[in-house]
Amino acid sequence: MHFGTAEEVRDQRAVTLAQAYARHPERFGQRPRPPRIPQQAWINDPAKHREPASQTS
Numbered sequence: 001m002h003f004g005t006a007e008e009v010r011d012q013r014a015v016t017l018a019q020a021y022a023r024h025p026e027r028f029g030q031r032p033r034p035p036r037i038p039q040q041a042w043i044n045d046p047a048k049h050r051e052p053a054s055q056t057s
Contacts, residue, residue: 006037 013034021028 010034010037 017032017034021031
């Protein structure tokens with residue numbers, strides 16, 4: 001995602017999953033698909049960040 005290759009990687013994963021399904025469809029409940037590419041990626045999601053409680057003595 002950060003290097004601009006997410007689409008290419010996802011496309012290659014789709015090819016690999018299609019090949020695996022073609023070889024062994026009995027291993028899958030349904031045709032596998034790669035996950036959607038997220039619009040945002042966070043290491044520390046600011047929406048989930050809380051300020052530490054202040055300590056008083």
